[in-house]
Amino acid sequence: MAFPALAVGKQQLLPLAALLLLVSVTVLTGISLLIQQPAIETDLLQRTRQALAKAGLPTNIVHFSGRDGVLSGTIASDADVAQLQSVVSSVYGVRDVEVRLVPVKTEAAQPMTEVSATLPSTPNDKLYSPSKKYPIEQIDLNVLQFEYARAELDADGISVLHKVIEILRQHPSMVIEVSAHTDNDGTALGNLTVSQARAEEVRNYLLSQGVATQQVVAQGYGSTRPVADRNHIEESAKNRRIDITVLKE
Numbered sequence: 001m002a003f004p005a006l007a008v009g010k011q012q013l014l015p016l017a018a019l020l021l022l023v024s025v026t027v028l029t030g031i032s033l034l035i036q037q038p039a040i041e042t043d044l045l046q047r048t049r050q051a052l053a054k055a056g057l058p059t060n061i062v063h064f065s066g067r068d069g070v071l072s073g074t075i076a077s078d079a080d081v082a083q084l085q086s087v088v089s090s091v092y093g094v095r096d097v098e099v100r101l102v103p104v105k106t107e108a109a110q111p112m113t114e115v116s117a118t119l120p121s122t123p124n125d126k127l128y129s130p131s132k133k134y135p136i137e138q139i140d141l142n143v144l145q146f147e148y149a150r151a152e153l154d155a156d157g158i159s160v161l162h163k164v165i166e167i168l169r170q171h172p173s174m175v176i177e178v179s180a181h182t183d184n185d186g187t188a189l190g191n192l193t194v195s196q197a198r199a200e201e202v203r204n205y206l207l208s209q210g211v212a213t214q215q216v217v218a219q220g221y222g223s224t225r226p227v228a229d230r231n232h233i234e235e236s237a238k239n240r241r242i243d244i245t246v247l248k249e
Contacts, residue, residue, distance in 0.1 A: 041063075041066065041150070042194075044069070046190065047091055048088055049193060052084070059193075061200055068096045070098045071085065072200055100204060127226055129227070130245065136168070139164060143156040143159075143160050144161075144241070151198045164244065169211070172212065176216055176246055177216075177247050178199050178206075178242065180220045182222055182240055183236045184230045197220070199218035199219055227241070
């Protein structure tokens with residue numbers, strides 16, 4: 001009489017085992033995607049910029065969160081917005097496109113220059129020294145950190161940017177450059193593109209808070225302007241930063 005009971009027990013265990021197997025596969029797939037996400041974003045970023053350049057459109061206003069593209073920065077024409085969104089959406093692997101572009105008058109929009117891998121590089125034996133002459137340049141921006149291959153601001157970063165906004169409102173004729181920098185991990189083009197996206201993200205937030213468009217220029221320098229030893233892992237982390245430089249008082 002024990003054999004039928006044993007058979008029933010085995011039949012009940014089979015669905016449970018299948019469920020556990022399904023959960024395990026799902027978890028492992030999720031972990032694998034998280035590990036691969038930075039590489040996926042970098043690949044999409046580079047292929048999307050190539051498509052935009054081929055279409056004669058600005059390439060430095062797109063970045064990715066996973067497979068979702070984000071368009072941010074300033075733009076002068078609604079037609080350009082539609083064309084940008086169409087080109088980015090057509091790139092294989094792009095899932096969705098979010099538009100965060102700020103419409104401005106043509107004369108106030110920042111020129112959309114191409115990201116170039118030929119920016120002047122600081123020699124390996126010489127470190128770059130950011131300007132600290134003005135109070136706005138002396139604001140501690142160390143909390144402005146981004147995840148690998150990402151360009152989204154977090155709450156701490158937004159908080160410190162309000163110090164920048166306050167000074168810019170007090171000095172409406174002041175023009176600053178928001179520059180983004182990376183360490184030397186990754187390719188030169190990849191570092192330049194992600195740093196440009198980060199600089200644009202900061203500029204875009206400043207504009208969203210009422211700062212005049214002509215007061216802020218965004219520029220990504222990749223790993224070409226290190227402030228610490230590139231070959232020392234702990235020191236090299238200091239090269240991942242945002243700088244503010246006064247271009248005009």
